[in-house]
Each structure stands twice: as C-alpha cells, then as structure tokens.
Amino acid sequence: MVNLHLLTLRVRGLLRTSRDSLDEPVGPVSALAHQLALSTCMVLGIVVVDDQGLGIPWLYWTGQTVVHLLTLALVLALLSSRTGRVSRRWTGHLMVVLPFVDLLVLAVCRWSVVNAGGFQGFLMAVPIVWLAARYRFRGVTIGVAFGVCSMVLGLLISPEWAAIDLISRGLATTVLTGAVALVVAGAVARLEEQRRRLQTVSAALGVVSLVLGEEGELVEVDGRLGGIASGRAIPELLRDPVFADNGRTPLPPARNPLARAAGGAELDGAAVWVDLEDGRRIALSVSSTRLDEARMLVVVHDVTASLAAVLQEEQFLANVSHELKTPLTSISGYIELVEDEIAEEGGGDTETIRAHLHVVGRNVVRLQQLILGLLETARTVSADRVGSRTGAPRAIALDELVGQQLASIRPRADSRRLRWAVSGVDREVELLNADPERLGQALDNILSNAVKYAHEGGLITVRLGVEGQAARLHVADEGIGIDQEDLQKLFTPYFRARTATESGVAGYGLGLMITRRIVRAHGGELTISSRVGRGTRVEMVIPLVRT
Secondary structure, eight states: OHHHHHHHHHHHHHHOOOHHHHHSOOOHHHHHHHHHHHHHHHHHHHHHSOGGGBSSHHHHHHHHHHHHHHHHHHHHHHHHHHHTSSOHHHHHHHHHHHHHHHHHHHHHHGGGBSSTTSHHHHTTHHHHHHHHHHHHHHHHHHHHHHHHHHHHHHHHHOTTSOHHHHHHHHHHHHHHHHHHHHHHHHHHHHHHHHHHHHHHHHHHHTEEEEEEOTTSOEEEEEEOOOGGGTTOOHHHHTOSOOBOTTSSSBOOGGGOHHHHHHTTOOOSSEEEEEEOTTSOEEEEEEEEEESSSSOEEEEEEEOHHHHHHHHHHHHHHHHHHHHHHHHHHHHHHHHHHHHHHHHSGGGOOHHHHHHHHHHHHHHHHHHHHHHHHHHHHHHHHHOSSTTOOOSSOOEEEHHHHHHHHHHHHHHHHHHTTOEEEEESTTSOOEEESOOHHHHHHHHHHHHHHHHHHBOTTOEEEEEEEEETTEEEEEEEEOBOOOOHHHHTTTTSTTOOOHHHHHHTOOOOSOHHHHHHHHHHHTTOEEEEEEETTTEEEEEEEEESBOO
C-alpha cells in the first residue's frame, strides 16, 4: 500500500499541469466503466482470436489474466471503500496507477497475436482515452509514447515479422488511438475552461453551490463565499442555531434551510443570520431545487450587506418616527393647554400662554431641523456629484471656514465645559474650486460629533495644516470612542455605533456618510480612528486644487 502511494505521488508529480487538472480526476464510476469496457473487449478478443492466431500463447493469456485481475481489484476496492473497509485514498491511488498498468500490459501482449496491427492494438485506445480525460493533452502524449515504445517491443518480441510491416501497423493504431484521445482531451479541456469560468464568476459573486444526496449527505461543493465567511464550509456555517431574517428569532432545527433542502424542500432565497465563533454575524441566502429523484442542488450566497442595510433602514425609520412623535406630542399637548387657558374667564394668564407658545415654538424649530436634515440627506445621497462646483472658479479660505464653524459651535461646547486646543487656524489655507457651503456642512458634522461624544469637561484638539498639495484637518476628542468592529460600518447609511446608542445621544447615522461623500467629491478622503473610552480622531485631507 505504501509503495502504491509513493508510485502515485511520482505519477502526479510528473503529470501535474495545474491544480485543477488533478482536483477533478476521472471519478470512480468513469474509472470502473473504462476498466469494465477493456475487460469486456479482452473477453470478446478470445472469441475473435483462435489458437492458430496466437503467436505467443503464454504472453496472450498472461495479458488477459492481468487485465481481468486489475478489473476485479478495482471493483473490490470501490465496494470496500463504500463500506469503509478500504480507505478512499487508497482507491484513488489505484485509479491513478491503473491506466498506466493497462497500457503497459497491452503494449506488450498485443504482439502475442499474429495479426499484430488488429484488434489487440486498438484496445490501447481505452486506457489512452482514460489518460486523456484525466491529464488532458499530457495524457495523449503519454499514450502515444506508449504506442511508439510498443513498436520497439514488437521488433524484439516478434522478430519474424517484417520490420516495415510491423511499424506501419503499429503507427496506424497509434495514430488512430491518439486522434480519438485528442478529441477527448480537447472536449475535457473546454469543459474545464467553462467550469473554471463559472467558478470565477461564483467566487466573484460569493456564491457556493452544493449537491446533496438522497440521504442529505454532501456529494459535491463548488464555489466559495467571500468576506468574513471566506474559507468556511457551508454545513459548518448553517449549523444550528440560525436566526430568522430579522436577526433575533432563533429557528428550530426543522426550519433550518439546509435541513429543509436536504428533506427535499425547494427554497427561494430563504435568508438566515448566523453567529460566528468570533462574535461577528453574517446573513446567508439559501435557494434549492431538485436535480433528479436522488439529488438536490443548493445555492448559498452572502447577503450580509443587503440584509443589514434593510435592518438599518428599518431602525432608521423607527428612530425618525420616534423623533417626529416626541415634538408633535409636545406641540399637541401645549396647544391644548393654550386653548384651555384662553377659554378661562378673562382670556387667561398672558405669561402662561406665552410660556406655552414658547415651548410650541421650540418644538416647531426642532421639527423643522429634523425635516430639513432628512431632505438634505436625500439630496446628498441621490446626487451624482455631491458638492459640485457651480459658477466661475473661485478660491476659498479653509482657515476662515474652520474658524467660523468653531465660533458657531462654541456655545454648545461651553455648555458642556469642554476645553479647546486649536492650532493652524491663524495661517492661510486656500482651496481652489471648493464648495464653501458643502465643506461648511462637513466641518459642522465633524465638530458637532466631537462636541456631542466628548466627555464633559474633556479636551477637543483641532489642528489645520498643509502637507504637500493637500490641506489636512485633524479633530480629536476625549470621549466615549468607538468599537473597532464598528469603525468599518461608520459610513454605512443609518448605522450608529454601539457606544453612541448606549450613550443616549440622539442621531440618525447619516452625518458621517454625508461628510465623506462631500470630502470625496472634493477629491479628498476622510479617515477615523478610535478607542473605546479614550476618544475618536478624525482626519480630513482635501487637495488644495480641486480638479
């Protein structure tokens, strides 16, 4: 068994053309079909060739015996591998070596028959086709080489034959068997190319296809998932428990989409959430259809981004509904109080009515800001050129713009006793072709976040400067910070970091997304780094000249 393993490794090393060529060998059924076909033809040859046609009887019968013993060995190995008595690895080694042994036997024993160029020679086409299917054009080359070497053996084994006659007969069979093998190798190579293209497309789309057997066992897997699920087996990912598409409700084992597909159910994009061992979550969409009576095709792909976006949008709508409901409820209540006050004799107390109307006005302003913010978000998200320049080219002073935004936000910062460390704002930083309104909006978002999420009495650092051909603004706070796993999602619409939601600070998860769009529209970039409990650092880099 060890010798067979070493021989197989040597054969694989000599014939290795590409990883794919050996990853998709001739399967057990095809191997058995080739070997049975060869044995059947050898048996038919006994009928065709009588004793008078045998030039070397012992060689002929030795070849017959060896081929039939090899067929019996393959049948027993396949049956034993199904029952577990023989390892599948050993059976695979046997299928690698078998066509070479067949070729060697036929190359020798074909000359035991008087009609050397006839039936026995053409039987070499069976193992040659096997090699062509397994090793493509290298298999054809090996088969032809065996045919040529066989002619040399024929000159030694049957010297009574005229050399020209023997060579012509040998060449005829070699050319014909080689031509058949070339057709097979070409067809297999084309199928392999199509398969490789499908695998490339599947990998690009992050799609995995599985074939399940009659008992639900995994028969075949093709493709791979991308992202954080890359390299993970689908049965492992869809191991219970899995959660419904809302991300919260655990599904019973009977509702697991893989179990349902194994049971014969045809699914159309059944989405589930899966918890990974490192704490992260992914969403998978599972579809299935029946291939035949015994097999099911299951297609799985990663829908984490799209399903998370839907959940975030639902959360956003819930937040907006709450934010709208709160001031509206207050307005409605105070209007009723004003009406009650007016209804009293003498028209009510003027100061009380004025106080109530002041609360109504404050909530109206809050509603107005909320609605304007939503409209601005819709305009920014849908615009093709956010912050696009209109009118003639002009220069703006970024230092003045930063100073204006700092002056605007200082009252809010003072109410929280925040301290400032500002540098570089007193030096001129000029931008050409920039949009002051959009940049002002971006600066306001950055500075507002620093004020909102800083610890009371903390320090906010603002530093403006020029490096090369770009202006660089650095804003850092000593605040609640952001989890590392949330940093990658900060620019996703409607997403809010866990630390922000736990702090109870109001927000909609849109400001940073809008800010980065504005910065990128100016040819720049926005980066964020943070540590929980230590604060957040935001850097905005914008070219001095916008092209």
